[in-house]
Amino acid sequence: MARAARPAPGCDTDLEDSHPVDFRLNDEQLEFQQHCRRFAREVIRPIADKYDRDQAVPWEAIKAAREWNLHGLDHITKMGTDPDGLLGVIYAEELHWGCAGIALAISASSLAAAGIAASGTPEQIGRWLPECFGEGDEIKLGAYAVTEAGAGSDVKSLRTTAKRDGDEWVLNGTKVFISNGGIADVNVVVATVDPDLGHRGQASFIVPKDTPGLSQGKKEDKIGIRASQTAELVLEDCRIPLENLLGGMEKLERKLERARSGQSGGASNALATFEITRPMVGASALGIAQAAYEWTLEYLEDKSDEHGPLLEQQHVQQTLADVATEIEASRLLVWRAAWMGRNGVAMTGGQGSMSKLKAGDVTMWATTTLMDLVGPYAQTTDSPLEKFFRDAKIYQLFEGTAQVQRLVISRMQRKEYRERVAADEEHVLEQAPGTSEGSSVGDAEGEKEPAAA
Numbered sequence: 378m379a380r381a382a383r384p385a386p387g388c389d390t391d392l393e394d395s396h397p398v399d400f401r402l403n404d405e406q407l408e409f410q411q412h413c414r415r416f417a418r419e420v421i422r423p424i425a426d427k428y429d430r431d432q433a434v435p436w437e438a439i440k441a442a443r444e445w446n447l448h449g450l451d452h453i454t455k456m457g458t459d460p461d462g463l464l465g466v467i468y469a470e471e472l473h474w475g476c477a478g479i480a481l482a483i484s485a486s487s488l489a490a491a492g493i494a495a496s497g498t499p500e501q502i503g504r505w506l507p508e509c510f511g512e513g514d515e516i517k518l519g520a521y522a523v524t525e526a527g528a529g530s531d532v533k534s535l536r537t538t539a540k541r542d543g544d545e546w547v548l549n550g551t552k553v554f555i556s557n558g559g560i561a562d563v564n565v566v567v568a569t570v571d572p573d574l575g576h577r578g579q580a581s582f583i584v585p586k587d588t589p590g591l592s593q594g595k596k597e598d599k600i601g602i603r604a605s606q607t608a609e610l611v612l613e614d615c616r617i618p619l620e621n622l623l624g625g626m627e628k629l630e631r632k633l634e635r636a637r638s639g640q641s642g643g644a645s646n647a648l649a650t651f652e653i654t655r656p657m658v659g660a661s662a663l664g665i666a667q668a669a670y671e672w673t674l675e676y677l678e679d680k681s682d683e684h685g686p687l688l689e690q691q692h693v694q695q696t697l698a699d700v701a702t703e704i705e706a707s708r709l710l711v712w713r714a715a716w717m718g719r720n721g722v723a724m725t726g727g728q729g730s731m732s733k734l735k736a737g738d739v740t741m742w743a744t745t746t747l748m749d750l751v752g753p754y755a756q757t758t759d760s761p762l763e764k765f766f767r768d769a770k771i772y773q774l775f776e777g778t779a780q781v782q783r784l785v786i787s788r789m790q791r792k793e794y795r796e797r798v799a800a801d802e803e804h805v806l807e808q809a810p811g812t813s814e815g816s817s818v819g820d821a822e823g824e825k826e827p828a829a830a
Contacts, residue, residue, distance in 0.1 A: 422476065425476035426764075450506065478601070485605060501624075505563055518557045535569050562585070578636065591611070592613070656732045666704050669765040676751060693750065727788075744762065744765045748763075
């Protein structure tokens with residue numbers, strides 16, 4: 378994908394110093410892509426149906442991922458130091474091509490790790506990041522607990538509270554639909570410290586496994602991603618040390634003081650974490666879409682009806698062309714957002730949300746469309762399309778529903794447009810009177826060639 382890109386509008390970067398856009402994956406990225414596809418084919422797919430039926434944690438796949446260098450701190454470090462930001466989305470797409478549930482079971486800890494990395498002090502990152510994955514042969518898991526029964530995408534409505542009591546924080550509340558809920562070794566819990574301040578009165582806390590007052594609630598029985606455990610996380614007078622506040626007390630007090638004094642502030646820690654991970658979610662969805670598309674091509678290869686081979690019929694060709702085009706377009710949005718995130722290019726137009734929205738919608742549409750194309754066989758459990766269809770739906774729901782993504786994009790687009798208009802107007806006002814280029818009338822006249830003698 379883009380090894381480099383032209384600067385965004387308004388950026389002062391000198392075009393002469395930039396590199397041309399290159400949409401080809403380099404040798405390292407291609408090798409990594411092939412490695413992930415082999416793992417998905419040889420390890421994930423042979424056990425996918427079993428774990429989908431049993432809704433059990435696929436520990437054998439997680440351990441195998443560690444052996445293949447696709448899980449753990451070394452893997453996360455590799456993803457985090459990739460200059461293009463593409464290894465992470467390649468990884469997500471290829472593993473989800475194998476099985477979305479198993480892929481999520483392998484990678485869900487990364488969301489907790491992202492929350493720690495985004496909000497924690499260097500000491501906290503060093504202490505807790507290894508707890509999300511384990512070291513050596515030891516496998517550990519992390520969970521990121523934000524969603525509540527009455528507050529999903531609307532994080533400012535969270536009801537879970539954190540109150541200071543001497544040298545401890547006391548947490549109370551119930552989190553729902555938590556990946557790795559109840560089985561994680563470390564939980565990153567977003568709670569409200571000052572309910573009057575909305576999301577600006579929230580903070581993130583580390584709650585280790587076996588902390589008194591922490592328990593697993595209902596384990597969800599889902600239609601899709603069934604190999605990934607999803608459960609409630611219940612906190613009842615759950616006491617943790619002061620130092621388990623991510624970012625520390627001083628940072629929280631400054632944040633609360635700014636909010637109380639009416640000073641502007643940034644997005645919540647939860648929203649900031651989601652912005653980092655949205656291209657990854659989009660890539661995960663595309664893995665399902667790509668798998669469904671490839672299976673349909675293979676299935677239809679030797680199929681015919683009274684009009685001849687199906688793959689030579691125009692209506693079939695047009696449907697497959699539409700699916701292929703939508704997948705490719707979605708992938709470009711995902712790769713662009715991943716590149717922007719890695720290179721510090723602000724997603725002021727909602728590019729991160731665009732990537733998740735488009736990929737999630739395309740995956741749900743593609744699996745439905747391909748089932749229609751295949752016919753009744755597609756809805757039987759003998760057909761992989763049935764599972765792809767079930768797995769697809771969640772990508773329109775979690776980490777911000779499709780409807781919420783549209784609101785985010787619309788608001789960010791409007792704000793970006795107004796700022797661009799204001800900047801253009803300011804530029805016009807700064808021009809000297811005279812020409813449209815801003816040169817003065819005298820300068821313009823002085824540049825005229827002398828009249829012929």
